[in-house]
Amino acid sequence: DQQVKQNSPSLSVQEGRISILNCDYTNSMFDYFLWYKKYPAEGPTFLISISSIKDKNEDGRFTVFLNKSAKHLSLHIVPSQPGDSAVYFCAASVRGAQKLVFGQGTRLTINP
Amino acid sequence: GAVVSQHPSWVICKSGTSVKIECRSLDFQATTMFWYRQFPKQSLMLMATSNEGSKATYEQGVEKDKFLINHASLTLSTLTVTSAHPEDSSFYICSALRATGEQYFGPGTRLTVT
Numbered sequence: 156d157q158q159v160k161q162n163s164p165s166l167s168v169q170e171g172r173i174s175i176l177n178c179d180y181t182n183s184m185f186d187y188f189l190w191y192k193k194y195p196a197e198g199p200t201f202l203i204s205i206s207s208i209k210d211k212n213e214d215g216r217f218t219v220f221l222n223k224s225a226k227h228l229s230l231h232i233v234p235s236q237p238g239d240s241a242v243y244f245c246a247a248s249v250r251g252a253q254k255l256v257f258g259q260g261t262r263l264t265i266n267p
Numbered sequence: 268g269a270v271v272s273q274h275p276s277w278v279i280c281k282s283g284t285s286v287k288i289e290c291r292s293l294d295f296q297a298t299t300m301f302w303y304r305q306f307p308k309q310s311l312m313l314m315a316t317s318n319e320g321s322k323a324t325y326e327q328g329v330e331k332d333k334f335l336i337n338h339a340s341l342t343l344s345t346l347t348v349t350s351a352h353p354e355d356s357s358f359y360i361c362s363a364l365r366a367t368g369e370q371y372f373g374p375g376t377r378l379t380v381t
Contacts, residue, residue: 164308191372198271198360198372199311244311253299253364257311 158182159247161258169266174232176261178245181226185247189255190219190230193242202243203230206250235265270294271363273373280351280380287347288376290361296341297363301370302334305358317344351380 160179168174176190186207191199205212205219205228212219218231232239242262246255270293280286290300298319303311315336316324323336333355335347344363348355356379362370 196276196358196375196377198273198362198374201369201371250368253368253370254301254313254316255370256313259310260308 157259158185159245159256159258161243161245161261163261164259165262165264167264167266168235170237171234174230174235174239174263174265176230176232176243176245176263178228178230178258179226180228180247182247182249182256183226184249185256187248187250188219188221188228189246189248190217191244191246191257192239193244193260199244232263237265237267239263240265271361271371271373273359273361273376275376276374277377278379280378282352282380283350285347285349286351286378287345288359288361288378290344290346290363290373292342292363292371295363295365297344297365298341299364300338300344301362301364302336302344302346303360303362305360305375311360314346348378351378353380356380 189204190202193199203214203217203219205221210221221228242260244260245258248255272291274289300317302314305311314329317336317338319338325331338344358375360375362372
């Protein structure tokens with residue numbers, strides 16, 4: 156049972172344009188969501204998070220949007236840069252439970 | 268950001284032998300660490316939660332006698348894969364939980380069992 160789903164295994168975006176990565180979840184108990192960036196043979200690096208009491212959180216080029224009614228979140232990267240090319244994982248947790256449930260990841264490729 | 272290290276980064280072992288992987292939080296104390304496993308092009312799957320000074324909590328389907336976890340100090344957790352088989356070949360990643368609630372991940376360990 157995949158509680159966190161990233162339905163796009165890959166995404167290709169031109170440098171300078173906006174990258175939008177999507178994530179859906181099924182467990183309505185999740186109240187904290189995170190995005191991680193991962194390079195091959197490395198551990199995930201935390202990017203940005205959002206609590207369920209918010210619908211938007213912004214940090215520099217990265218913005219996460221949360222639509223609780225649709226159980227959907229998205230990560231916007233603008234402008235996209237070649238260094239953004241990596242696999243992006245969304246993760247969800249029930250705060251207090253500490254455990255993270257990860258999506259399958261989306262490989263983002265930024266083309267020059 | 269916080270630093271979590273793993274050792275070794277890559278290990279090859281023969282079938283039937285045991286392999287120990289270390290996870291260290293270098294600049295903060297972590298009462299809780301997590302062990303994940305990632306198969307190629309798949310998600311990170313939580314294997315177990317490691318709590319300092321107590322027994323680890325394993326996720327459903329993870330054999331606790333095969334994947335031994337020890338969290339003997341606030342900065343070190345170890346995962347020992349016992350009697351390794353080729354199907355145990357995978358990328359193992361640990362994370363350390365900071366008091367702020369954020370998890371910081373190690374760089375991972377690639378295990379190949381021949």
